[in-house]
Amino acid sequence: MxxxxxxxxxxxxxxxxxxxxxxxxxxxxxxxxxxxPRTFKxxxxxxxxxxxxxxxxxxxxxxxxxxxxxxxxxxxxxPGDYSIRLELDDYYSWAMxxxxxxxxxxxxxxxxxxxxRPNIKQINQGAIIAFYVDKERNRIYYLNKSxxxxxxxxxxxxxxELLNNLPQGFNxxxxxxxxxxxxxxxxxxxxxxxxxxxxxxxxxxLYGQAPLILNYPxxxxxxIFWHSDSHHLIVVTDKNIxxxxxxxxxxxxxxxxxxxxxxxxxYDIDKDMLYFRDLQRGADGLTYENVYKLEITGKNTVLxxxxxxxxxxx
Amino acid sequence: xxxxxxxxxxxEIIPGLTSWGIIFTLVLLAFIHPVACAVIIIVFDFYWxxxxxxxxxxxxxxxxxxxxxxxxxxxxxxxxxNLYHLIVFPVYNEGLDILRPSLDALKNCNYPxxxxxxxxxxxxxxxxxxxxxxxxxxxxxxxxxxxVSTFHPDGLPGEKRTKGANxxxxxxxxxxxxxxxxxxxxxxxxxxxxxxxxxxxxxxxxLTYHFIKSPSPHRSSYQPMPVYNxxxxxxxxxxxxxxISSSFCQMIESMRLEKFVTFSSHSMSFKTxxxxxxxxxxxxxxxxxxxxxxxxxxxxxxxxxxxxxxxxMDVAYADNFFKTIKMQYKQKRRWAWGVENxxxxxxxxxxxxxxxxxKKIRRGFHLLESHVTWAIWAVILVVIGPLPIIFxxxxxxxxxxxxxxSKITGLLFNFTLFTSIVWIVLSRIIxxxxxxxVSWLKNIVMIMEWFLVxxxxxxxxxxxxxxxxxxxxxxxxxxxxxxAKSKKVx
Numbered sequence: 001m002x003x004x005x006x007x008x009x010x011x012x013x014x015x016x017x018x019x020x021x022x023x024x025x026x027x028x029x030x031x032x033x034x035x036x037p038r039t040f041k042x043x044x045x046x047x048x049x050x051x052x053x054x055x056x057x058x059x060x061x062x063x064x065x066x067x068x069x070x071x072x073x074x075x076x077x078x079p080g081d082y083s084i085r086l087e088l089d090d091y092y093s094w095a096m097x098x099x100x101x102x103x104x105x106x107x108x109x110x111x112x113x114x115x116x117r118p119n120i121k122q123i124n125q126g127a128i129i130a131f132y133v134d135k136e137r138n139r140i141y142y143l144n145k146s147x148x149x150x151x152x153x154x155x156x157x158x159x160x161e162l163l164n165n166l167p168q169g170f171n172x173x174x175x176x177x178x179x180x181x182x183x184x185x186x187x188x189x190x191x192x193x194x195x196x197x198x199x200x201x202x203x204x205x206l207y208g209q210a211p212l213i214l215n216y217p218x219x220x221x222x223x224i225f226w227h228s229d230s231h232h233l234i235v236v237t238d239k240n241i242x243x244x245x246x247x248x249x250x251x252x253x254x255x256x257x258x259x260x261x262x263x264x265x266x267y268d269i270d271k272d273m274l275y276f277r278d279l280q281r282g283a284d285g286l287t288y289e290n291v292y293k294l295e296i297t298g299k300n301t302v303l304x305x306x307x308x309x310x311x312x313x314x
Numbered sequence: 315x316x317x318x319x320x321x322x323x324x325x326e327i328i329p330g331l332t333s334w335g336i337i338f339t340l341v342l343l344a345f346i347h348p349v350a351c352a353v354i355i356i357v358f359d360f361y362w363x364x365x366x367x368x369x370x371x372x373x374x375x376x377x378x379x380x381x382x383x384x385x386x387x388x389x390x391x392x393x394x395x396n397l398y399h400l401i402v403f404p405v406y407n408e409g410l411d412i413l414r415p416s417l418d419a420l421k422n423c424n425y426p427x428x429x430x431x432x433x434x435x436x437x438x439x440x441x442x443x444x445x446x447x448x449x450x451x452x453x454x455x456x457x458x459x460x461x462v463s464t465f466h467p468d469g470l471p472g473e474k475r476t477k478g479a480n481x482x483x484x485x486x487x488x489x490x491x492x493x494x495x496x497x498x499x500x501x502x503x504x505x506x507x508x509x510x511x512x513x514x515x516x517x518x519x520x521l522t523y524h525f526i527k528s529p530s531p532h533r534s535s536y537q538p539m540p541v542y543n544x545x546x547x548x549x550x551x552x553x554x555x556x557x558i559s560s561s562f563c564q565m566i567e568s569m570r571l572e573k574f575v576t577f578s579s580h581s582m583s584f585k586t587x588x589x590x591x592x593x594x595x596x597x598x599x600x601x602x603x604x605x606x607x608x609x610x611x612x613x614x615x616x617x618x619x620x621x622x623x624x625x626x627m628d629v630a631y632a633d634n635f636f637k638t639i640k641m642q643y644k645q646k647r648r649w650a651w652g653v654e655n656x657x658x659x660x661x662x663x664x665x666x667x668x669x670x671x672x673k674k675i676r677r678g679f680h681l682l683e684s685h686v687t688w689a690i691w692a693v694i695l696v697v698i699g700p701l702p703i704i705f706x707x708x709x710x711x712x713x714x715x716x717x718x719x720s721k722i723t724g725l726l727f728n729f730t731l732f733t734s735i736v737w738i739v740l741s742r743i744i745x746x747x748x749x750x751x752v753s754w755l756k757n758i759v760m761i762m763e764w765f766l767v768x769x770x771x772x773x774x775x776x777x778x779x780x781x782x783x784x785x786x787x788x789x790x791x792x793x794x795x796x797x798a799k800s801k802k803v804x
Contacts (some may be wrong), residue, residue, distance in 0.1 A: 004569065005571060008375070022358060030352070030715050030718040032714030032715070047712065073717075153429060
């Protein structure tokens with residue numbers, strides 16, 4: 001037992017010595033100091049942390065190839081400017097000039113290396129002139145000009161199938177396609193016409209009619225949004241903002257007259273709010289060019305001037 | 315009187331206040347000065363690595379010694395003697411399935427049975443106590459040199475419902491029995507065993523040998539290595555790991571003699587026990603406080619002699635995972651309640667003028683340090699470690715230390731993983747043979763289960779100790795809450 005206690009005592013004091021001898025080095029490393037055994041002095045240093053996607057890029061520090069590949073950390077760098085170049089076969093190289101400060105880290109951790117030959121895959125079939133990606137359902141909707149028809153496929157272009165024909169009388173060029181929130185209807189529009197097709201033909205009976213076209217001969221359509229109920233459309237033209245049911249027999253309800261070609265729209269479908277920029281008359285009777293918020297289905301359709309007078313030009 | 319109460323409460327508050335003080339200071343630093351907090355964490359991480367290496371080396375030494383000595387024919391090398399062994403089993407509500415194997419182990423041990431006097435110490439309030447006593451007496455009563463069943467009355471003045479109260483009652487009754495047979499106290503070694511304790515065949519030979527060879531046999535306690543092999547193959551991974559770790563901690567402690575304190579089942583001179591007026595009847599941690607009582611009584615001239623032989627107990631587990639966690643938590647909290655030894659010891663030191671001051675400081679500091687470390691280490695490593703990175707903001711994350719902190723912490727965990735391999739190997743050696751009804755696949759499970767260690771550290775690392783210290787600091791004292799043991803869950 002005595003012998004074991006001696007060994008234990010030795011181990012204990014060895015541990016104490018190891019702790020106190022190692023601690024300055026651990027702490028100096030952690031804090032960014034480098035110990036110079038020649039001068040017995042600690043020098044302040046900095047470090048560079050590099051992470052790339054994809055990994056494994058060669059690192060050149062001031063044109064000198066480093067041993068490590070990304071992800072890597074270059075430790076104990078004296079403060080100053082360094083050039084970093086990252087190279088990976090078949091990818092564009094990446095280069096940057098960085099300034100290393102004492103006891104600090106330069107984080108180059110969001111570097112993406114782009115391939116020289118990107119992987120491109122053709123996923124449509126035929127003469128597609130517009131498409132809409134529904135990420136939630138992993139579908140892509142297409143409008144084929146030569147066949148005047150809508151098609152759908154999965155995200156890889158597989159399972160390509162006909163959905164519906166483009167209604168007769170709709171003119172090109174088409175501006176945009178938009179799917180209703182319930183994913184059952186698609187609207188498409190040009191400057192003067194709005195068209196709606198039903199993505200499940202059997203459902204068309206529910207509305208009592210086939211694909212329809214709404215014409216705006218005297219107005220220029222700037223944008224159209226689906227209301228959250230998937231039945232109403234918010235149509236923004238150069239003259240007004242109107243709401244219309246997806247039905248050609250119903251007249252639109254004019255919500256706001258626009259004094260300028262409205263621009264910069266954002267439709268918040270969760271709250272059915274339209275944000276737009278226009279010239280509108282304020283409570284003081286003066287007009288202001290501002291960003292406005294239009295509550296579409298509130299009890300009172302209120303036009304809210306969300307930038308207060310005085311904050312910008314009249 | 316008021317001064318005494320003030321002193322007692324102050325001493326009771328110190329461990330909890332120290333632990334919470336360290337934790338709060340570090341959390342506060344993580345917000346207001348993350349660099350300082352990170353420096354402290356790195357120092358602690360490095361300390362923990364060094365400590366882990368040191369303790370794992372001690373474990374290897376203890377393990378080696380255990381396997382050299384456990385199968386020795388101790389009885390064969392024992393000088394002739396007239397020593398008797400009094401074995402007390404304090405029973406709370408353990409059933410015959412627990413008690414019978416413990417007595418079987420005594421029956422099968424390699425020691426003259428006429429030298430063994432067995433006392434089954436039942437609680438009178440347990441309605442099954444009488445039936446159990448009669449059943450065991452008819453089965454084992456004639457095997458040993460003496461067999462006594464005692465029934466500890468409930469609610470004696472000054473007593474709490476603790477194991478110590480029951481053991482004290484039983485020891486007093488046993489003393490009457492021994493004296494009636496003309497056996498002197500100084501010729502008796504008492505072993506106070508948990509009800510599920512199964513001794514190794516050579517236990518009493520080993521104990522007798524060390525008692526005789528000790529330079530001061532009456533000023534020593536004798537501590538075997540506790541293992542939890544009784545039901546280890548049946549126990550769930552979580553509980554098994556915790557108990558293996560407990561065994562290893564005791565083995566490590568056995569190499570640090572200046573800190574070694576009695577734990578769980580152990581033995582001592584009966585004369586000493588009588589001299590120090592038995593176990594405290596109002597304290598939960600009777601197994602360790604008896605050592606401190608003797609230490610104070612003999613003015614610091616008292617020690618624990620490690621016995622490199624095993625006593626095997628049951629792994630505490632229940633019939634589902636969450637109940638097992640709860641049971642293990644309660645057991646660890648009861649062990650952590652050993653922090654009540656600190657005010658007991660300090661109070662003893664303050665009333666004593668003979669123990670050298672340096673010894674008082676060393677022992678007091680060791681005791682406080684061990685409980686405080688127990689309460690904070692997992693919190694620092696697991697909870698506080700990432701705080702500077704989370705709350706340090708942009709400034710801290712631009713600093714070299716902000717970058718290196720996670721690397722050094724990662725290094726610590728990798729290192730802990732490496733030491734875990736040593737522990738896995740040792741745990742395999744300490745295992746009893748696999749029962750025939752247990753699949754060999756369990757061998758793989760028992761290795762893979764070590765991946766649960768971080769999870770166990772999180773739940774059972776520091777929380778029970780913090781819980782116990784906080785309760786004591788607020789004067790909310792624990793009653794003895796025995797761990798329900800079972801050989802097999804049905």
